[in-house]
Amino acid sequence: MNYSRRNFLKAAGSGVALTALGGGSMLAAVASPAPGLPVPMTxxxxxxxxxxxxxxxxxxxxxxxxxxxxxxxxxxxxxxxxxxxxxxxxxxxxxxxxxxxxxxxxxxxxxxxxxxxxGLGDEKNLHPLQKVGYLYMAADCGFCTAGWSVTAKALLDKNQNPSEDEVRSALAGHICRCAAYPAIVRTVMDTGAVLRGEAEV
Ligand code: FES
Ligand code: FES
The missing domain is CATH 3.10.20.30 (Beta-grasp domain)
Structure with a gap:
């Protein structure tokens, strides 16, 4: 007998099959799963x-x-x-x-x-958040960008003049592995100025 992980798994597999076959009809087992087994998802x-x-x-x-x-x-x-x-x-x-x-x-x-x-914008029609973010290089690898951008939009929809603390608090659930936080916060605050008509981009 060759004692290997592969043979062990093979033996375990046939044990399971034999247990199932020995316990009665396979069809009955499929139709009525034993209590505690997950039922198929609807x-x-x-x-x-x-x-x-x-x-x-x-x-x-x-x-x-x-x-x-x-x-x-x-x-x-x-x-x-x-x-x-x-x-x-x-x-x-x-x-x-x-x-x-x-x-x-x-x-x-x-x-x-x-x-x-x-829904925020596209290449031909960028949202001010995207234009300002581009200027400040608020995206490095870009992995976090889609997430914080929609959260920032939700904030700016309610408050176009958020303080730095309010921006940091709204974005607290977002991690940027490239640590672009200063550029991200500045982007959201300056986008507020654009939306208020106090700045252009
Ligand atoms: S991918 Fe959903 S919170 Fe990180
Ligand atoms: S820009 Fe890379 S994770 Fe934020």
Missing amino acids: KEKAIFILNGKPLVAEYEARTTLWEVIAVKLGLTGTTRSCNRASCGACSVLIDGTPFYSCHTLAMEAAGKKIFTIE
Whole structure:
């Protein structure tokens, strides 16, 4: 007998199969999972109002909002980084409030207004946040950019003249691995000045 990890796994696998076969009909076992075993996920279908457009997606109960936005609906601007509700890269707005889309279930956002970085502006029509951010080089690698940009928009929608403390507090849930924090904070404050009509960009 060759004692190897591969043979051990093979033996363990046949043990499982024999246990299952020896316990009665396989068909009956599939139709009625033993208590405590996970039951198959059910599929849901819902409308997601993404940047003003109603889009239909099918998803399982466990599917996150990020998976619906980026994988199922193809809006890949929202970055998923830590995937554990720590960094803020995946932030989107739901009815105007920032949420980590990696830790929000799709079903929680179904039927609500979702705002992503694609809704902010594009190459031909940049939002002032993007123009000012470009001037101050507020994006280095860019991994955090989509997240803090939508959070900053939510702040500026409510308050076009935030103090530095208010900006730092609003963006507290965002980690920038490139440490571009001074440029990011200045971008949000100076964008406020543009939106108030006190500066041009
Ligand atoms: S990827 Fe969602 S918080 Fe980091
Ligand atoms: S610019 Fe690189 S993580 Fe923020």
